[in-house]
Amino acid sequence: MTGAGSLLRLIRNGEAVTRADLVRRTGLARSTVAQRLDALLAHQLVYEAGGSASTGGRPPTVLAFNQGAGVVLVADLGATHSRLVVSDLAGGPLAETTFDMDIADGPEIVLENVHEAFVGLLTEIQRSPDDVRGIGVGVPGPVAFSRGEPVAPPIMPGWDGYSIPDWFSKHYDAPVLVDNDVNIMALGEHWTYWREIEHLLYVKIGTGIGCGIVAGRRIHRGAQGAAGDIGHVRLAGHDDVICRCGNIGCLEAVAGGRALASNLTAAGLTAESSRDVVTLVRAGEPQAIQAVRDAGRYLGEVLAGCVNFFNPGAIVIGGDISEAHQQLLAGVREVIFQRSLPLATGDLRIVPSRLGDRAGAIGAAIMVIEHVLAPEAVDRAIQAGLAA
């Protein structure tokens, strides 16, 4: 079971930089290591980087992961806005673009536009579709992860059950992974800044409210890919508020960006979107400041329950409204520290997102890279290469 893929993992992680390291770490015979390294070298996943510092004699050859051995394509699709990135196999961005779109145009139109933009980005960096090792797509709705299909997504008409991998298979011979946008944001933030933390929540508060869950350093998607839907948890004392989901008193209907904007409009201010709310906060408008602070408190009510239930090590708050994060986080922290148990909050970090609107694209790239460079996947690719 210790195939070439496992050796590649040791090299990527920096746990082995010479052939001797590999022999020591795996217990394999030197000749077996040599044979598997030959396969990795032939596939250009590894290169020999010359001698390392040594205490004497011929310096051993240093082995390094070739992060340029291919590229991954990533599309973080929002309701009205998309970010596309081509990255190398270490997650580093090589080319990037953003554009406005409407997810409600349906999959055929949206994916055709995404594909054209990918082609443009590949041309820009002089790579070909053959270099594409994997594709990652984030969408603003629940996803059946194993099939790459949105499932009953409320704001994505035409996408229910649509196979995004099938669409891309017309253009690329590479695996396509699709996930909910908040999940990939959670992954991006966790991978970039919080890898030492086992359990993390990433909360997106924009027009709606959702939560990405990292449990044991992996995304927890739930039985139907619906995990993290905290926007429709019921708040105490808001039974007069009807939510678009048909229930009453949902967090999103009270504290989401759309609700805040409409409440501020009713109070005589001008706010059509969550971004407008942030603009008013930044302009020092007291009613907007109070509204965001209260939104933080309501979010805190729901998160206090999540803290008791899940006991995360960190909560990262992102999304449009979080750009007014001082007011928002003050409210969130106030209620969580009041409501949750001391044991669960003693070391809890509650912080604003640091990746901002790049979190999703970074997370999607990592998701794809970990998939295509998983030891079994590398072993299979090498096997297929030998058979060809």
Place this chain on the structure above:
Amino acid sequence: MTGAGSLLRLIRNGEAVTRADLVRRTGLARSTVAQRLDALLAHQLVYEAGGSASTGGRPPTVLAFNQGAGVVLVADLGATHSRLVVSDLAGGPLAETTFDMDIADGPEIVLENVHEAFVGLLTEIQRSPDDVRGIGVGVPGPVAFSRGEPVAPPIMPGWDGYSIPDWFSKHYDAPVLVDNDVNIMALGEHWTYWREIEHLLYVKIGTGIGCGIVAGRRIHRGAQGAAGDIGHVRLAGHDDVICRCGNIGCLEAVAGGRALASNLTAAGLTAESSRDVVTLVRAGEPQAIQAVRDAGRYLGEVLAGCVNFFNPGAIVIGGDISEAHQQLLAGVREVIFQRSLPLATGDLRIVPSRLGDRAGAIGAAIMVIEHVLAPEAVDRAIQAGLAA
């Protein structure tokens, strides 16, 4: 990395029953498989069970896991009651006892009593302390799992930070694992009846209310071992109820067994404990039936949030009060199906515990067995045997 322990796993799982299977599944040389099997045979973890049916020639020897190669000791400690089990390495009970105790007597007294009972059980089945491969202990409070120490447990005076493994090390040369009682119940129920389900919640509603979380077929303990503490999530509309934790409106203070008993007593009935409440329900007392049905609704309110957040495939309800499970589950189901999103509840099973008060002991045995028979642990044990 494919050591003897990995071969043992294949044999235990029934994935390999002959030497040829092992060669095929691992890719190891026949001579290497033979060498590692010799170690497993020498440690009596595997035995050769004679020939299997074959199409001709000498029938290949069938390999089988020797579940009698040792025993594990398990203590499921409650506030006032304990269950002790000696089981074989497949989790099958060999001897068992229950006794009343008071966890508040502190660790020295309680563990001494547990030890004496273990000695009695071992004698009963004619096994010696040298046969003990591992010990599992469940306690009614949060636990720092990696250290085997209760952490600020509210109903366990004297146990905070006490090392249970250190205490047992005086008597046994075997690993000691300690976990929260609800976690081991969740594990027992999952392992016995729900292995095909990835994500499961086990809710214990007795004097207090707690939840064990199985995420990705593993226990989710959280950053401080405090996960699953749903008893102190705030309910809407109960701000007049003060909880023993110091907050107001906690689920446990409204719907826990102690609260139900005291409400029924205030209404003129006789109920001192959660068991008395169940007795009244069984006697057809309308006020008790209504109280339990309402408790189910309140539990459902909190679980609806957990369903949105975690999207489990099944929720198992156990604990004393669940013995009146028709009324309780009716209330739980009513609110969860009303409040949670259709996608998350479409395939959700909400069922009473089938293991009842044996869930914890079974789960603790499985926890210990999986630990001591993990491939790395087996490899280390064999290595230590060779060195000795």
